[in-house]
Each structure stands twice: as C-alpha cells, then as structure tokens.
Amino acid sequence: MNTTQQSNKTYDVIIAGGGPVGLFLACELALAKCTVLVLEKAENSSSPLKEMPFGMRGLSAPSVEAFYRRGMLNQFQIHKQIASPHMTTTAPAKKPQGGGHFAGIPLNSEKIDNSQFTYRLPGSTPNVMFTTMAEVETILTVRAGELGVEVMTGEEITNFSQTDREVIVNTHSSSFTAKWLVGCDGSRSAVRKAGGFDFAGTEPEFTGYSARVDLADGDKLGAGRITTQTGMYLRSQPDYVILQDFDGGTYHASGKPVTLEHLQEVLRRISGTDVTINKLHVATTWTDRARQATTYQNGRVLLAGDAAHIHSPLGGQGLNLGLGDAMNLGWKLAAVLNRNAPDGLLDTYFEERYPVGARVLDWSRAQVEVMKPTPQSMAVKAVIQDLMNTTDGATYFAGRITGVNLRYDLGNDDPLVGRSVPNFQFGNGTTIGDKMHNGKAILLDLSGQDGIKSIAGKFSRNLNYITQDVQDNLGFNAVLIRPDGIVAWAANGEPDLVALEKAATTWFVRD
Ligand SMILES: Cc1cc2nc3c(=O)[nH]c(=O)nc-3n(C[C@H](O)[C@H](O)[C@H](O)COP(=O)(O)OP(=O)(O)OC[C@H]3O[C@@H](n4cnc5c(N)ncnc54)[C@H](O)[C@@H]3O)c2cc1C
Structure with missing residues (x-):
C-alpha cells in the first residue's frame, strides 16, 4: 500500500536542507515575498558535533556584511566571549581578535596594511568574526520563522522529478510541489545525486579528526599547531584535539567509527609521544576531498553551499562560500519568481559563484600541499612563512582569507564595480548597510543630479533612490548597488547617465 502523503500546495521554492545556507537562502526568498518550504532530514539540529570547537566557525567579511545588511548582525553574541577557536586556554579574551591562517601559518596582523583595502571605510563591519554553527542556525531559524518560511524537520528528501513548470519532491513519507528546488543539503547532497550533476575534483590526501577527549597527560603534547614527520596535531583548548593523518583519506572513507583506541594510536603516532586518552567524548572525521559541481542549475533545480562544492575545512571557508551563494542566488531567483528578472539574470548566479568556489577549492588544495609531512613541503612552508611576514605578503593573505578582496567580473573596469x-x-550616523534590510537594490546619488533621480524613477519597483550626504564618498558621485550589496555601476566623476541606465537594465526590469 502506498502511504505517501501528497501536499496540495505549490510553493515557490522548496529548499533541501535546513543548514545555514538553506536557512539563509530561505530568508532571502521570503524577504522578497516568495513562499518557501525547507525540508530538513534531522529531527532537530542539536548535535554534540556542533559544540565548540567543532561548531566554531569564522565568518569572513562578506558573511559578516550579509548578516549586517539584513539586520541580524547584532544578534551574534559568541564573538564577544572568545578570542580564537584554537586558543590553548579557556580564559575569555579581553577583546575579540581577528584570526586566520594559511596551512597553519598564522596571519601576522601587525604586518597587514589595511590602507590597501581601499573600500573598507571606518565603520565597516569586522573582517572576521567567530561564531558557532548553532548560533548561526538559531539566528536564521528565528528569522525564517518571522518571515513566514515553513520548516519541516524529519523530512529526508529521497528523490525528485521535474517538468518545465514544477518540481515534485519526495521524502520517505510525503511528496511536495514547488516551482523551484534548491539543494542546500550538504556535501552528500541527495539533490545533487538525483539531479545527475557532475561533481568534479580531486581525491583526499588525509583523514582529519576533531575530537573532545579527556587526556591523562596532555602536557606531553606541544602547544599550538604542530607539524611532524607523519602529520599535524593541534591541542585546541584542554579537551579538544585536531589531527591530520596523511592516509589518503582511507579511514574517513572506511566509515569506521572513531574509537578511543584508534584515536590514541593516531595521536601517538603523529605526536611522537605516548600520550594517553582517558575518555573519548565525541569525534568526527573529515578530509580534503575537493569537488565542485560543473553546473549549479539543471532545469528548475539549483545547488548552493556544500551541495555545490566541498573542500577541506582548512582555513574555514566553506560556510562563508555557501552563505555567499545564498546571498547571490536569493534575489535573482526571487526576481525570476516575481516576473521581475531581465533575461539571463539567473545564469549570472553560476557565472559569478562558480569562479569564487573554484578559487576556494584551489586555496584549500594549496594548503594541503604545503602541510604534507615531507621535506619538500616543509621547505615550501618555510618560504611562505617568510612571505607572510612581509607587509605585502600579510596583506595579500589577509585579503584572501577575510574575503575583502572578493570581486565579481561584471565586465566593467571601474575598480569598485563587482x-x-x-x-x-550618512551624517545622521546611519549607514548604507542599514538601508538594505528590505533586500531592495539602491541607487545612491551623491551628486543630486536630476538625471539620476529620473533613471531611478524608471525602476522604482526594484530600486530605492537615496540622496543624502555621506561622510566620505571615496570620490564617488553615484553608486548602483544590487540587493546583495554588490556594486553594479559607479561614477567617480561626472555620472554617465547612459551607462547608468544600461547597467540598471542589465540587473532590473523597468516599472
Ligand atoms: C571540522 C570542520 C570545521 C569547519 N570550520 C569552518 C569555518 O571555520 N568556517 C567556515 O566557513 N566553514 C567551516 N567548515 C565548513 C562548514 O561547516 C560548511 O561548509 C557549512 O556547514 C555548509 O553549510 P550547508 O548549509 O551548505 O551544509 P550543511 O551545514 O551540511 O547543512 C546541510 C543540511 O541539509 C540536511 N540534509 C542533508 N541531506 C538531506 C536530505 N536528503 N533531505 C533533507 N535534508 C538533508 C542536513 O541535515 C543539514 O542540516 C567546517 C567544516 C568542518 C567539518
């Protein structure tokens, strides 16, 4: 007997997976008045693996900005209590600090020349901020509820079928219909597999372990991140160990549980000590497998977050990459649903986000190469360490790690565009970020020209026109800002009104 329940409602979008990326995307779509159903396989999201520091995440500049621009940043509290996820003491820091490393080599913040980040004005949000997976998901779950997103837990998507008008999504016991399906269901994405997406990339070099343990004699271990002849170990706070065992990823692939005996063997081998684990509380494994979907769209099905790309967590970029996908995709898919998208708008999601993902994958591969316990890799690491201690080196690495150098190629040479x-x-203390809470694009007119206002009037459904003095205009007279905060056009001299109207037409439909 078929016991499948069929829902009669057709949603605008079904999102597979209520992780951070799925929830952020759901909020973006709901903000634009789309009906959204999130199907999450877990009954509830509490997991010991979300405890610190497994659950600890570094938000990079674009992610911090995304939360700020949607009015959620002030809800984050954990960053006020911690210094670094890998600090070796549990004492709270006096003040929050930035972090970041490349292949375990810490960024030398003293050497970073912030003046090279031309577009980071005083009053900008932090370049890095620490939070936990649990905090991100809690804030987004509350926000999704406020915006009317339906979230169903305990619903694991098994497969789907699509026509040119809709997608029918099946879970173990039910079936749901939507105009679009977005797979945000993580690295083992069922949507990606059922959708036949090609997932191309490279196989792992190591198995990584993150574990909470009671150590009998933890003082036998060194402090900080230590590379040895057989791998890397890090005692992170008294109770946590992180290990990299260059076994070609075989232990992770075996699916075997991490027992106390196994973890102790790996820890002793890598650390070259006879350290003893008294108790294993919880452990997880991960690898540096690096793969990316070769397209993010197949008909009415899209991918975002870990479903679209996976790589090692070294340097902590996966969540940020996924949140960037969500911020980029949300307004574009909403525009399509609201019959408000110029031709090709949705294609720009893949065009913009695929290269960003590919760069992050290569960044993680480069770190693995440098971290290998071979004399050659150790020699390369020493050279990189020297370079990171120069001003230009530290500034380059800071730009990549924090994401402040992110720029999409929008086919315009102006250095601010993209x-x-x-x-x-503004003079009254508010900022342009404060004006983005409603998710609409903005035409910021700092010249007060009638022509600019009149162009804004032709796109008033999509554009907020703002003319107000700013404290530092960085030499710009007008700026067209997409809903995701990306500059679509800018004038740093006499505004070229023809170019402005052309840019507006590229991204928005006229009234
Ligand atoms: C040890 C470790 C440390 C990390 N540190 C950092 C860091 O510091 N900074 C950073 O940016 N990133 C970090 N990452 C990466 C980051 O956690 C991920 O990139 C991020 O969680 C991806 O979010 P997501 O929403 O795409 O996927 P997930 O967080 O995996 O969420 C996917 C959701 O989909 C659900 N799901 C899965 N299958 C189905 C299905 N068939 N049907 C319905 N629901 C389904 C899952 O239950 C889950 O809730 C780290 C990762 C690890 C392993």
Missing part, C-alpha cells in the same frame, strides 16, 4: 559596496556613513 565589489561589495563600502559602508558609506
């Missing part, structure tokens, strides 16, 4: 808009501050 970048995140500087957080212009």
Whole structure:
C-alpha cells in the first residue's frame, strides 16, 4: 500500500536542507515575498558535533556584511566571549581578535596594511568574526520563522522529478510541489545525486579528526599547531584535539567509527609521544576531498553551499562560500519568481559563484600541499612563512582569507564595480548597510543630479533612490548597488547617465 502523503500546495521554492545556507537562502526568498518550504532530514539540529570547537566557525567579511545588511548582525553574541577557536586556554579574551591562517601559518596582523583595502571605510563591519554553527542556525531559524518560511524537520528528501513548470519532491513519507528546488543539503547532497550533476575534483590526501577527549597527560603534547614527520596535531583548548593523518583519506572513507583506541594510536603516532586518552567524548572525521559541481542549475533545480562544492575545512571557508551563494542566488531567483528578472539574470548566479568556489577549492588544495609531512613541503612552508611576514605578503593573505578582496567580473573596469559596496556613513550616523534590510537594490546619488533621480524613477519597483550626504564618498558621485550589496555601476566623476541606465537594465526590469 502506498502511504505517501501528497501536499496540495505549490510553493515557490522548496529548499533541501535546513543548514545555514538553506536557512539563509530561505530568508532571502521570503524577504522578497516568495513562499518557501525547507525540508530538513534531522529531527532537530542539536548535535554534540556542533559544540565548540567543532561548531566554531569564522565568518569572513562578506558573511559578516550579509548578516549586517539584513539586520541580524547584532544578534551574534559568541564573538564577544572568545578570542580564537584554537586558543590553548579557556580564559575569555579581553577583546575579540581577528584570526586566520594559511596551512597553519598564522596571519601576522601587525604586518597587514589595511590602507590597501581601499573600500573598507571606518565603520565597516569586522573582517572576521567567530561564531558557532548553532548560533548561526538559531539566528536564521528565528528569522525564517518571522518571515513566514515553513520548516519541516524529519523530512529526508529521497528523490525528485521535474517538468518545465514544477518540481515534485519526495521524502520517505510525503511528496511536495514547488516551482523551484534548491539543494542546500550538504556535501552528500541527495539533490545533487538525483539531479545527475557532475561533481568534479580531486581525491583526499588525509583523514582529519576533531575530537573532545579527556587526556591523562596532555602536557606531553606541544602547544599550538604542530607539524611532524607523519602529520599535524593541534591541542585546541584542554579537551579538544585536531589531527591530520596523511592516509589518503582511507579511514574517513572506511566509515569506521572513531574509537578511543584508534584515536590514541593516531595521536601517538603523529605526536611522537605516548600520550594517553582517558575518555573519548565525541569525534568526527573529515578530509580534503575537493569537488565542485560543473553546473549549479539543471532545469528548475539549483545547488548552493556544500551541495555545490566541498573542500577541506582548512582555513574555514566553506560556510562563508555557501552563505555567499545564498546571498547571490536569493534575489535573482526571487526576481525570476516575481516576473521581475531581465533575461539571463539567473545564469549570472553560476557565472559569478562558480569562479569564487573554484578559487576556494584551489586555496584549500594549496594548503594541503604545503602541510604534507615531507621535506619538500616543509621547505615550501618555510618560504611562505617568510612571505607572510612581509607587509605585502600579510596583506595579500589577509585579503584572501577575510574575503575583502572578493570581486565579481561584471565586465566593467571601474575598480569598485563587482565589489561589495563600502559602508558609506550618512551624517545622521546611519549607514548604507542599514538601508538594505528590505533586500531592495539602491541607487545612491551623491551628486543630486536630476538625471539620476529620473533613471531611478524608471525602476522604482526594484530600486530605492537615496540622496543624502555621506561622510566620505571615496570620490564617488553615484553608486548602483544590487540587493546583495554588490556594486553594479559607479561614477567617480561626472555620472554617465547612459551607462547608468544600461547597467540598471542589465540587473532590473523597468516599472
Ligand atoms: C571540522 C570542520 C570545521 C569547519 N570550520 C569552518 C569555518 O571555520 N568556517 C567556515 O566557513 N566553514 C567551516 N567548515 C565548513 C562548514 O561547516 C560548511 O561548509 C557549512 O556547514 C555548509 O553549510 P550547508 O548549509 O551548505 O551544509 P550543511 O551545514 O551540511 O547543512 C546541510 C543540511 O541539509 C540536511 N540534509 C542533508 N541531506 C538531506 C536530505 N536528503 N533531505 C533533507 N535534508 C538533508 C542536513 O541535515 C543539514 O542540516 C567546517 C567544516 C568542518 C567539518
């Protein structure tokens, strides 16, 4: 007997997976008045693996900005209590610090020349902020509820079928219909597999372990991240160990549980000590497998977050990459649903986000190469360490790690176009970020020209026109800002109104 329940409602979008990326995307779509159903396989999201520091995540500049621009940043509290996820003491820091490393080599913040980050104005959000997976998901779950997103837990998507008008999504016991399906269901994405997406990339070099343990004699271990002849170990706070065992990823692939005996063997071998684990509380494994979907769209099905790309967590970029996908995709898919998208708008999701993902995958591969316990890799690591201690080196690595250098190629040479808009501050203390809470695009007119206002009037359904003095205009007279905060056009001299109207037409439909 078929016991499948069929829902009669047709949603605008079904999102597979209620992780951070799925929830952020759901909020973006709901903000634009789309009906959204999130199907999450877990009954509830609490997991010991979300405890610190497994659950600890570094938000990079674009992610911090995304939360700020949607009015959620001030809800984050954990960053006020911690210094670094890998600090070796549990004492709270006096003040929050930035972090970041490349292949375990810490960024030398003293050497970073912030003046090279031309578009980071005073009053900008932090370049890095620590949080936990649990905090991100809690904030987004509350926000999704406020915006009317339906979230169903305990619903694991098994497969789907699509026509040119809709997608029918099946879970173990039910079936749901939507105009679009977005797979945000993580690295083992059922949507990616059922959708026949090609997932191309490279196989792992190591198995990584993150474990909470009671050590009998933890003082036998060194402090900080230590590379040895057989791998890397890090005692992170008294109770946590992180290991990299260059076994070609075989232990992770075997699916075997991490027992106390196994973890102790790996820890002793890598550390070259006879350290003893008294108790294993919880452990997880991970690898540096690096793969990326070769397209993010197949008909009415899209991918975002870990479903679209996986790589090692070294340097902590996966969550940030996924949140960036969600911020980029949300307004574009909403525009399509609201019959408000110029031709080709949705294609720009893949065109913009695929290269960003590919760069992150290569960044993680480069780190693995440098971290291998071979004399050659150790020699390369020493050279990189020297370079990271120069001003230009530290600034380059900071730009990549924090994401402040992110720029999409929008076919315009203006150095601001394709970048995140500087957080212009108005005389009354508010900022351009404060004006983005409603998810609409903005035409910021700092010249007061009638022509600019009149162009804004032709796109008033999509554009907020703002003309207000700013404290530092960085030489710009007008800036067209997409809903995701990316600059679509800018004038740093006499505004070219023809170019402005052309840019507006590229991204938005006229009234
Ligand atoms: C040890 C470790 C440390 C990390 N540190 C960092 C860091 O510091 N910074 C950083 O940016 N990133 C970090 N990452 C990566 C980051 O955690 C991920 O990139 C991020 O969680 C991806 O979010 P997501 O929403 O795409 O996927 P997930 O967080 O995996 O969420 C997917 C959701 O989909 C659900 N799901 C799965 N299958 C189905 C299905 N068939 N049907 C319905 N629901 C389904 C899952 O239950 C889950 O809730 C780290 C990862 C690890 C392993």
